[in-house]
Amino acid sequence: MLTQLALFESPAQQVNAYVKPICLPAGLQYYSQYISSQVARDLITAVDASPWLDDLKRRVQHYGYRYDYKSRRINYDMYLGALPDWGQQLSLRMYVEGILPFVADQLIINEYLPGQGITPHIDCEPCFEDTIASLSLNSSCLMDFTQAETLETTSLLLDPSSLLVLSGEARYNWKHGIANRKKDKYNNQIIERNRRISLTFRKVIIK
Numbered sequence: 306m307l308t309q310l311a312l313f314e315s316p317a318q319q320v321n322a323y324v325k326p327i328c329l330p331a332g333l334q335y336y337s338q339y340i341s342s343q344v345a346r347d348l349i350t351a352v353d354a355s356p357w358l359d360d361l362k363r364r365v366q367h368y369g370y371r372y373d374y375k376s377r378r379i380n381y382d383m384y385l386g387a388l389p390d391w392g393q394q395l396s397l398r399m400y401v402e403g404i405l406p407f408v409a410d411q412l413i414i415n416e417y418l419p420g421q422g423i424t425p426h427i428d429c430e431p432c433f434e435d436t437i438a439s440l441s442l443n444s445s446c447l448m449d450f451t452q453a454e455t456l457e458t459t460s461l462l463l464d465p466s467s468l469l470v471l472s473g474e475a476r477y478n479w480k481h482g483i484a485n486r487k488k489d490k491y492n493n494q495i496i497e498r499n500r501r502i503s504l505t506f507r508k509v510i511i512k
C-alpha cells in the first residue's frame with residue numbers, strides 16, 4: 306500500500322541518493338531511481354485500479370484537468386478534481402525538492418505496450434507552465450529529442466523508476482517522442498521493452 310512516508314521520504318536523503326543528473330539539451334534533467342521499486346509497484350497497482358481511456362492508440366488517464374489533444378487547450382470546464390493522494394504527494398515532493406517550481410495540478414498517465422510510442426511533440430505552450438516532469442514505471446524506453454529548428458537529434462534511455470524533467474530550452478525548443486518499436490538500441494545494447502507507464506506532472510495555465 307502507498308503510504309505518505311514511502312512516497313515522501315526526507316528530501317535531503319532522497320536528493321543525496323540521486324545519481325548526478327545527466328544533461329542533454331539545456332534544461333533537461335534526469336534522475337535515475339527517483340522512487341524505490343516497491344513504490345513503483347504500488348503506483349502501478351494504484352494506477353491500474355482506475356479506469357483507462359482508450360480513445361488514443363495508447364491508453365491514458367487524466368487527472369486534475371482533462372487535456373484535449375485536438376484543440377490543445379485547457380479551461381476551467383476541463384477541471385476533473387484534485388490529483389489522487391499519491392499524485393499530490395509526488396507533486397509536493399518534487400516542489401519541496403526544487404525539481405518543480407510549483408505543485409503540479411495536472412497529471413497524464415500514458416501506458417505503452419511494446420511497439421507503442423508517442424509522436425515527437427512539444428507540450429502545449431499556452432496550456433502548461435514551463436517545467437514538466439515525467440516518472441517512468443516498469444520498463445525502460447528510448448526517448449528521442451529533436452531540436453525544432455536545427456533538427457539536431459539526441460536520445461536518452463529512460464530507466465524504470467527514473468524521473469525526466471524538461472524546462473526552458475528542452476521544454477520549448479526540443480520535441481520529445483518515443484518510436485513505435487519493441488526494442489531499443491542504446492550504447493550498442495539491444496533492450497527489450499515491456500509495458501511502460503509514465504506519469505507526467507504539469508501545471509496548467511488558465512487564462
Ligand SMILES: O=C(O)CCC(=O)C(=O)O
Nearest residue numbers: 413415423439481503505
Ligand atoms: O511517456 C513519457 O514519458 C512522455 C509523455 C508525453 O510526452 C506526453 O504525455 O505528452
